[in-house]
Amino acid sequence: MNFASVFDVPCIFFCRNNGYAISTSVKDQYRGDGVAARGPAYGIVTIRVDGNDLFAVYNATKAARQIAVKESRPVLIEAMTYRLGHHSTSDDSTAYRSIDEMNSWEKEDNPIKRLRKYMENKGWWDSQRDEKAHADAQKHVMDCFHNAEQKKRARPQSMFDDIYDKLPNHLVRQRQEMVDHVKMYKKEYPLDLYEKAF
Amino acid sequence: MLVKNLTKVSQLLINSKSQIRHASAFKFAPDTAPAELGETTKMNLCQSVTNAMDISLSQDKSAVVFGEDVAFGGVFRCTVGLRDKYGKDRVFNTPLAEQGIAAFGIGLAAAGATAIAEIQFADYIFPAFDQIVNEAAKFRYRSGNLFDCGKLTIRTPTGAVGHGALYHSQSVEAFFAHSPGLKVVVPRSPIQTKGLLLSSIRDPNPVIFFEPKILYRQAVENVPVKDYEIPLGKAEVLMEGSDVTIVSWGTQVHVVKEVANIVKEKLNISCEVIDLRTIVPWDYETVCNSVSKTGRLIISHEANVTMGFGAEIAAFVQKECFLNLEAPVERVAGYDIPSIPHVYEAFFMPDKWKCIEAVKRVVNF
Numbered sequence: 389m390n391f392a393s394v395f396d397v398p399c400i401f402f403c404r405n406n407g408y409a410i411s412t413s414v415k416d417q418y419r420g421d422g423v424a425a426r427g428p429a430y431g432i433v434t435i436r437v438d439g440n441d442l443f444a445v446y447n448a449t450k451a452a453r454q455i456a457v458k459e460s461r462p463v464l465i466e467a468m469t470y471r472l473g474h475h476s477t478s479d480d481s482t483a484y485r486s487i488d489e490m491n492s493w494e495k496e497d498n499p500i501k502r503l504r505k506y507m508e509n510k511g512w513w514d515s516q517r518d519e520k521a522h523a524d525a526q527k528h529v530m531d532c533f534h535n536a537e538q539k540k541r542a543r544p545q546s547m548f549d550d551i552y553d554k555l556p557n558h559l560v561r562q563r564q565e566m567v568d569h570v571k572m573y574k575k576e577y578p579l580d581l582y583e584k585a586f
Numbered sequence: 587m588l589v590k591n592l593t594k595v596s597q598l599l600i601n602s603k604s605q606i607r608h609a610s611a612f613k614f615a616p617d618t619a620p621a622e623l624g625e626t627t628k629m630n631l632c633q634s635v636t637n638a639m640d641i642s643l644s645q646d647k648s649a650v651v652f653g654e655d656v657a658f659g660g661v662f663r664c665t666v667g668l669r670d671k672y673g674k675d676r677v678f679n680t681p682l683a684e685q686g687i688a689a690f691g692i693g694l695a696a697a698g699a700t701a702i703a704e705i706q707f708a709d710y711i712f713p714a715f716d717q718i719v720n721e722a723a724k725f726r727y728r729s730g731n732l733f734d735c736g737k738l739t740i741r742t743p744t745g746a747v748g749h750g751a752l753y754h755s756q757s758v759e760a761f762f763a764h765s766p767g768l769k770v771v772v773p774r775s776p777i778q779t780k781g782l783l784l785s786s787i788r789d790p791n792p793v794i795f796f797e798p799k800i801l802y803r804q805a806v807e808n809v810p811v812k813d814y815e816i817p818l819g820k821a822e823v824l825m826e827g828s829d830v831t832i833v834s835w836g837t838q839v840h841v842v843k844e845v846a847n848i849v850k851e852k853l854n855i856s857c858e859v860i861d862l863r864t865i866v867p868w869d870y871e872t873v874c875n876s877v878s879k880t881g882r883l884i885i886s887h888e889a890n891v892t893m894g895f896g897a898e899i900a901a902f903v904q905k906e907c908f909l910n911l912e913a914p915v916e917r918v919a920g921y922d923i924p925s926i927p928h929v930y931e932a933f934f935m936p937d938k939w940k941c942i943e944a945v946k947r948v949v950n951f
Contacts, residue, residue: 547930
């Protein structure tokens, strides 16, 4: 942010503040008035927005873009929201936050539900379409999984690709050693999952 | 709803073929603790870490445990229960900044407190690299021993787990071994972990303690309940042999132990297996004595081969044992690839088949 500010860079810093870093809530993370307060300290124009309000985020970003482009300077947006899901598939967030806390955000201030309500009031959306969209999305994801699973992985040698622009000699040698070794121990490696190695 | 969907997706990932670990990894064979250490209780490696910190916190009123997410028990559950037992002033979360964690630990230690810091993954220790290498490692030296931060211990999970990919798999011990002033430790089992961690915490030098994270749950042993230390700087001969010395540390010790058993049975080759345990200062005496006897040396580690700690051992041993060597020193290590590429892990690893071939090469040289 300091670099962008010093060099008058027309860019947007968009901070989606969802309140958690794995188990650590913002209470343990910082003092002061959140992330937005850091903006003025760097001389950056800043706005904090309700991150669960689609239109507010849209308008704030639009205004930020205008300032950034017109005035050639950075803009910071802090969009306040809540991480409803677990941090990852190996995280169980009930170990560090209450179900009530999660439920209240899920029910009371859920960006998807809020937008849906708005769209339903306008007559643009209804539960029938919603169910279909869910079913379609789920099918699409499952199809992708299924298709990906049918695909062979790239041949084992390609693990040596893209380390450098061209493979240096020591890696050419290591790649050959790997191939020679795997040829000798074909049964011990999951070669059937990969494109033909040799 | 979202939570439910996430659970479904994770279920799907678990069921999908891409998540099945290839079976060749390693077998953990538990040790028996020396009888003189008394009563034991069953612990996995994670619990032995907790137990060592529990002992430190109870005995040393200045000891504190901190890091990202440690308050609720840690993402690997190594600090479970410690906050309830010792309070939030002694077991606490830090903001998400590894450089800050190391710096804070150095300051605490310099002021006389026992600082036990956790870096959530060894892969994420690099933001703290400057603090560790330029501050912690040199603190005593540059002040002419006026000050030190020897009461600092940084614990961090290391190594392959089968699905960690590029940022949850790395073995980075060699970076720190290159920095004089630090001690570097990698245990292989729960019994070892407890004794080595207690030594590390009490050692008057800053210690980087790498915990092989795949062993957190998989490695279970009957661990002595009492307070005990395993000295730093001492390797352990796990299997005695006469033909080939194999040196390793951490998870890889279990791979090479299996290799020693296989080549004994199939090829009648007798291997001496050494767990280095401490990377710095490393026990060259035990290694050189063994190589002088066997005449052959293989070093095996998960870390990239170039400038891995095996390179240091190889260079040292060829000088000390030159006339005893019957074959060139071999290294079986990770390839020089950003480690570890997810879908290629089975091919990347210095697995038992690669080690067996190395044994054959040094014997048939």
